[in-house]
């Protein structure tokens with residue numbers, strides 16, 4: 607896929623891995639996220655962590671908001687490792703888009719509350735996989751109905767929990 611065809615945001619890649627229904631709700635601007643404590647917590651964390659790093663929060667074509675571009679690494683700051691696979695996918699996507707623009711970097715995911723940094727690298731396998739993620743995101747966004755609910759262990763922490771589950775038979 608060429609760079610001009612890329613339409614997904616980093617958050618959409620993250621949500622694809624977390625829950626396709628969440629991706630659909632978010633992309634159709636059904637919004638509860640501003641009110642959610644965990645989302646607010648994440649925003650506060652972004653505002654207070656890594657103040658010393660200058661190049662933080664770089665916006666690339668309104669698609670990607672890169673937290674840190676530091677030397678040979680692109681960094682993301684996350685509040686906990688509970689969604690580590692989704693965090694990795696989001697950062698791999700950033701590395702992929704940057705590489706399409708001739709910028710090769712490795713990635714670091716910072717979990718400051720857990721004092722942990724996870725390093726990742728874009729592999730050939732992931733280079734082949736990422737266009738498939740983008741096709742999946744496009745299909746979900748275009749769908750007129752949200753994907754069916756699936757009860758995940760993290761649903762109760764999701765901003766859409768009440769939309770999906772309150773008053774429903776679980």
Ligand code: SF4
Nearest residue numbers: 625628761764767770
């Ligand atoms: S509550 Fe669960 S099923 Fe609903 S959007 Fe969130 S993660 Fe997906």
